[in-house]
Amino acid sequence: MKDEYDFSKAIKNPYAKKLKKQITINIDNETIDYFKSQSEFTGVPYQTLINLYLADCAKNKKQLHMSWN
DSSP states (O other): OOSOOOOTTOOOOTTGGGOOOOOOOOOOHHHHHHHHHHHHHHOSOHHHHHHHHHHHHHHTTOOOOOOOO
16 A cells, blocks of 8 residues: 555546435335335345435425325
8 A cells, every 4th residue: 555645636426426325214014015026026126216216206306295184
């Protein structure tokens, strides 16, 4: 390992905006089971599917409409 490194010609990470933040979230079992079954069908990890779905909601600015009975 060198004592010093020259970063004067370094470039910014082009993927920095795509970095993910780890969080803890409570999701009910039926929802997890649904995404796990979709994962088996698509071959995409279920956490990635959940992220893709939520990212699509955010991108398209989907509004949540809820009513309590």
